[in-house]
Amino acid sequence: TYPLCLIAGLLVLNTCYLVRCLWQLRRQAGIHNDLPDLFAGFQWKQFAFICLGCVGYMLLMYVAGFYIASICYLVGTLAFLRVPRWHIVLTVVVMAALIYAVFTLFLKVPLPVGLLFK
Known part of the structure; x- marks a missing residue:
């Protein structure tokens, strides 16, 4: 019940904040x-390429x-977005090391191995 109460509370608070922001916007500049x-x-x-x-x-x-899929997707x-090559290499190395350290070593989450490596 705690998560449901927390979600309900956040829903109420966020709705109140949204109404307050819309009210201020309407008073100041008009919508x-x-x-x-x-x-x-x-x-x-x-947009189409990313999708x-x-x-x-x-x-x-x-597959x-x-x-392998993460490295290929990042590269x-x-x-495609014309990022400099050394930024691409640095990003791929850092993200691969971070994903390996967090998911494989620390959390011990089994990641998909694909059909090729089963």
Whole structure:
């Protein structure tokens, strides 16, 4: 019952905060549609690539395992977003070491090994 009470309390507090913020916004500047301004520089190619990359990541994780899929996803995504190569190498090495240390060594969580390594 504790988690449900905590969730209900957070729901009430967040709703009260949202109503307060909307009330202040309405009093100060008025409410207007700013979505065209927010999405003015939206890049559909990047959005589509990242969405397809997530699907490919899940498929590759099923076939090749968590570590290989994660490294491929990171390298592919960062290369597509034109991140400098040394940043890509540094990110992949640090993330792989961090994931290994936290999930495998510390938490001892079994990660997907994939069909290739079963």
